[in-house]
Amino acid sequence: MSDPKRVAIIGAGMAGLTLARALAGHAAIRIFEKSRGIGGRMATRRIEDRAFDHGAQYITIREPRFRDLLDAAAADGAVERWNRDIVSLPAARQDGPRADAPRYVGKPAMNALPKWMARDCDIAFDTEISSVSGTPGHWTLTAGAGEDGPFDWIVATAPAPQSAALLPPAFAHHAAMQTTRMHACFTLMVPLKPGAATPFAAARLDDPVISWISRNDTKPGRDDAPCLVVNAGPEWSDRHIEAPLESLRVQIIEAVRRYVPLDSTEADSAVIKRWRYANVARPAGQPFLLDPAQQLASCGDWCIAGRVEAAFESASRLADALLPALRETPP
Numbered sequence: 001m002s003d004p005k006r007v008a009i010i011g012a013g014m015a016g017l018t019l020a021r022a023l024a025g026h027a028a029i030r031i032f033e034k035s036r037g038i039g040g041r042m043a044t045r046r047i048e049d050r051a052f053d054h055g056a057q058y059i060t061i062r063e064p065r066f067r068d069l070l071d072a073a074a075a076d077g078a079v080e081r082w083n084r085d086i087v088s089l090p091a092a093r094q095d096g097p098r099a100d101a102p103r104y105v106g107k108p109a110m111n112a113l114p115k116w117m118a119r120d121c122d123i124a125f126d127t128e129i130s131s132v133s134g135t136p137g138h139w140t141l142t143a144g145a146g147e148d149g150p151f152d153w154i155v156a157t158a159p160a161p162q163s164a165a166l167l168p169p170a171f172a173h174h175a176a177m178q179t180t181r182m183h184a185c186f187t188l189m190v191p192l193k194p195g196a197a198t199p200f201a202a203a204r205l206d207d208p209v210i211s212w213i214s215r216n217d218t219k220p221g222r223d224d225a226p227c228l229v230v231n232a233g234p235e236w237s238d239r240h241i242e243a244p245l246e247s248l249r250v251q252i253i254e255a256v257r258r259y260v261p262l263d264s265t266e267a268d269s270a271v272i273k274r275w276r277y278a279n280v281a282r283p284a285g286q287p288f289l290l291d292p293a294q295q296l297a298s299c300g301d302w303c304i305a306g307r308v309e310a311a312f313e314s315a316s317r318l319a320d321a322l323l324p325a326l327r328e329t330p331p
């Protein structure tokens, strides 16, 4: 028996974790994650005593494989349905056909799902990969002053512009990566006073500045401390991507006050987060990018669409394609 192939996965979001789970037992997998925590755009941010789902707000399901994952996580208490109504404001706005699809959330926070998925994964946190060098089958990753390798395969699951910057020029799919476009998003996290009332649990907004407000504490398993998560709209976020955060924070607070009363203490304690690559404006149009000759690959939501399930789907389909190559023994 030859040694298992060594696979390095860059990124511990939904795509990276899905791939690691699918390849487990078929290769030696190590995940490298630049953040301290897990989940990427499904991460949870703690501010004082409150946990905010400051990335993905909820999950919807289209495909049976993804349903199986969520059913298993739900059986372990890591996921639950979020049944509260989402209103659209102004009320005349028409939502798409999937507006009423069942919605699921991690419990007690969105990152519960990636945490549950990562239980048996080998993850190097706080490790930002700055370059990939070497030759097919002998790749080395550099992070800060350190190196790790050799790896047989490298898979980058960071958003397309970041993955493109990491993968060597020899990767066959740089052109496809360049065609993708991602929207930015500014997220505002607002702790509310105990007992604060809001006119809705969640709202999609047709507003020049913001597109979403939700009461994070209406999701299952959260504690009672009331708090809001607000997303700025994609076009507004793109236009303001380099603007000073404090000025954007003030503009978003003004916009929130059109829908939810905020007193000065609540406004002052609001925290803003910039997502440079938040959602997918133009996907790669291929479910994953695989270069068997170079033993390099890339996947993530940006291959398909800006949804948690799309990240899962991209990584699952890449795993299906990679497994035969991992079983091959060298001549």
Ligand SMILES: Cc1cc2nc3c(=O)[nH]c(=O)nc-3n(C[C@H](O)[C@H](O)[C@H](O)COP(=O)(O)OP(=O)(O)OC[C@H]3O[C@@H](n4cnc5c(N)ncnc54)[C@H](O)[C@@H]3O)c2cc1C
Residues within 6 Å of the ligand: 010, 011, 012, 013, 014, 015, 016, 032, 033, 034, 035, 038, 039, 040, 041, 042, 054, 055, 056, 057, 058, 059, 060, 127, 128, 129, 130, 157, 158, 159, 162, 166, 185, 187, 231, 275, 277, 278, 279, 299, 300, 301, 302, 305, 306, 307, 308, 309, 310, 311
């Ligand atoms: C504000 C916001 C709201 C959203 N709302 C929803 C929603 O309601 N429903 C929904 O389905 N989807 C939503 N999405 C989209 C959803 O979060 C993503 O589609 C999904 O989480 C993408 O997963 P991924 O694994 O492809 O990428 P990511 O989650 O971005 O994972 C990539 C990982 O790579 C890491 N990384 C990047 N560069 C490096 C490096 N050089 N070295 C090491 N690690 C690196 C990152 O830290 C990250 O953890 C939202 C996203 C945002 C930002």
